Amino acid sequence: MSAALGRSQSFHTFNTPQITASKCGNNQLECRVCEDGFSLGGDKVPRLLFCGHTLCHACLLRLPTHDNNIHCPFDRQPTPISASGVWGLKKNFALLELLERLSLSRSNTALLPEVLIKQRELGISCDEDEDHLAVLYCTVCASHLCLECSERTHATRTLHKHKRIPLSEKPREKPRCVDHSFHPVEFVCLEEECQAAPLMCFICKDYKHTKHKMVAVVVDGERAVQHDDGRLIMAFRDLSARMAHVTSQEQQLAQLLALAPDPAIPITFTKFTVWDVGGQLKLRPLWRHYYFNTQAVIFVVDATDVERLPEAQTELTKLMTERELKDASLLIFANKENSEHALGMPALTDSLGLHKLCLGRSWHIQPCDAQSGTGLHQGLDWLARQLVPSEVLNSAG
Numbered sequence: 001m002s003a004a005l006g007r008s009q010s011f012h013t014f015n016t017p018q019i020t021a022s023k024c025g026n027n028q029l030e031c032r033v034c035e036d037g038f039s040l041g042g043d044k045v046p047r048l049l050f051c052g053h054t055l056c057h058a059c060l061l062r063l064p065t066h067d068n069n070i071h072c073p074f075d076r077q078p079t080p081i082s083a084s085g086v087w088g089l090k091k092n093f094a095l096l097e098l099l100e101r102l103s104l105s106r107s108n109t110a111l112l113p114e115v116l117i118k119q120r121e122l123g124i125s126c127d128e129d130e131d132h133l134a135v136l137y138c139t140v141c142a143s144h145l146c147l148e149c150s151e152r153t154h155a156t157r158t159l160h161k162h163k164r165i166p167l168s169e170k171p172r173e174k175p176r177c178v179d180h181s182f183h184p185v186e187f188v189c190l191e192e193e194c195q196a197a198p199l200m201c202f203i204c205k206d207y208k209h210t211k212h213k214m215v216a217v218v219v220d221g222e223r224a225v226q227h228d229d230g231r232l233i234m235a236f237r238d239l240s241a242r243m244a245h246v247t248s249q250e251q252q253l254a255q256l257l258a259l260a261p262d263p264a265i266p267i268t269f270t271k272f273t274v275w276d277v278g279g280q281l282k283l284r285p286l287w288r289h290y291y292f293n294t295q296a297v298i299f300v301v302d303a304t305d306v307e308r309l310p311e312a313q314t315e316l317t318k319l320m321t322e323r324e325l326k327d328a329s330l331l332i333f334a335n336k337e338n339s340e341h342a343l344g345m346p347a348l349t350d351s352l353g354l355h356k357l358c359l360g361r362s363w364h365i366q367p368c369d370a371q372s373g374t375g376l377h378q379g380l381d382w383l384a385r386q387l388v389p390s391e392v393l394n395s396a397g
Contacts, residue, residue, distance in 0.1 A: 029099060031056040033073060040099055046092040051077035054095060060086040116147075119167045128153060137170040139163045177201035179208070187214045252373060270384040274298070284315065291324035295387055296331060298379075301352070303334040303342035303367070309351045320357050329386045330363035331379050337367035338374065362386050 030037045031044070033055055038046045043058040051072045063070045069078040070086075082088040119135035126132040126146040134144035138154070140162040145153065154160055175185045183201035190198075190213040200209060275290050277283060279300070297319060301312045319325060332352070336342055343351065349365055364382045368375030 029095065029102075031059055033059040038095065038099055040096060046095045047086065047089040048092050049077070049089070050079040051075055054092045057086060060089065115166060122167055124167060134167055136164045137167050139165060139171070175199065177204060179204055187216055189214045270387070272380075272383075287319070288322070291322055294325060294328050296329040296383055297325060298331045298333065298383070300333045300335055300370075301348070302336055303348055304336045304339050306343065306351075309343075309348075313352050316352060317357060320361070328361075329383065330358055330361060331383050332363070332365040333370075333376070333379055334365055334367045335370050338369050338372075 029046075031046070031054075036044055036056065036058075038044050038056060044056045046054045047057055047060055048054055049070075049072050051074075053072050053074050055073075060070065063073070065081065066078075069080050071078055079089070116135055120133045122134075124134045124144050126134045126149050127143045128145060128149035132146035132148065134146055136145045136147070136150050137143070138145060138150075141159075144167065145164070150164060154162055154164070177183050177185055177200060178197060180201050180203050183203060185199045186202055187200050187205050187209075188198050189200060189209050191209075194209065194212065200214075205214065277287050277290055299312075299316055299319070302308065320330070332354070334342070334345065334348055337345075345365060345367060349355065354363060354365065364379070366375050366379035366382065368379060370376070
């Protein structure tokens with residue numbers, strides 16, 4: 001009877017009589033090795049062995065190879081692999097189709113009241129009715145929708161199949177080509193003369209970078225060697241700037257160590273663990289990963305750049321409203337304060353709205369000059385006095 005059945009599909013299903021709204025977001029099909037749910041792409045995509053069993057991509061990578069074969073962890077049957085390794089194994093398309101259908105059915109379930117409140121707190125207007133706040137995102141139409149507009153605009157048989165997810169789960173948009181803003185970045189040029197702007201779309205590839213050596217930015221949504229090469233190239237300029245900054249800091253540290261302290265003056269040291277998270281626009285979404293257990297925030301503004309102060313005030317407001325930072329002290333360094341075009345401390349304080357924003361919070365604004373180091377020690381001394389009870393202090397700047 002087993003011979004008539006052929007290859008069997010091996011995966012777990014949770015046989016629950018009812019799926020509540022709180023559980024409808026969980027995967028119902030999981031890998032039997034790691035017990036993590038399968039996904040439509042990435043490390044958890046299901047792949048088939050020759051014996052018929054299905055494992056996730058990540059578990060297959062951990063299996064040892066013997067004579068270009070990997071052995072199934074359930075029946076020890078060998079599966080030959082090619083030079084491409086695990087990436088060459090076929091995906092379980094039957095299981096992927098089932099996962100897609102489950103995902104589509106979950107996207108159309110009713111959202112709980114607390115989930116609706118969380119989505120509305122994002123403050124994004126509905127694309128169909130600006131008077132309403134969006135709570136859903138249609139991945140096919142790429143539109144933000146409230147519940148009413150979602151039901152009204154997707155009531156047809158065709159549009160009803162569109163996948164709609166909570167707004168907080170909206171996928172990050174792909175970067176756009178500099179020369180053709182309507183097309184996403186797909187390739188990275190490896191030629192030396194193109195390192196100033198190596199990212200390009202398929203149009204630039206065929207016309208502007210003809211015969212240039214290049215790599216694809218993403219291959220099938222999974223990790224690949226070409227993807228890693230592209231990321232290294234894109235990060236080259238940012239890494240060079242950071243290395244120059246580190247070298248400058250080392251020189252300043254060497255100058256400070258050359259100054260021997262007076263033995264008659266008692267010296268106390270405070271150890272800070274500081275994360276320099278950067279202020280570039282593309283790095284700001286990563287700030288939230290450093291909030292946990294943060295005791296202080298160091299925020300640097302350019303006192304001469306009046307045009308960007310509203311942007312700085314907006315980002316600072318977002319930081320101060322984070323729940324994990326409600327008890328954190330705030331130190332603001334007003335850089336370039338020695339310039340004749342710099343705003344004074346009272347004007348800068350009013351522009352940032354610090355009296356209202358930091359009500360009930362320990363905060364201080366310190367004029368400084370990053371090149372000469374003027375004012376930096378005074379600001380850190382203030383911060384040390386605020387956090388003196390801790391033996392090892394954590395701060396994010």
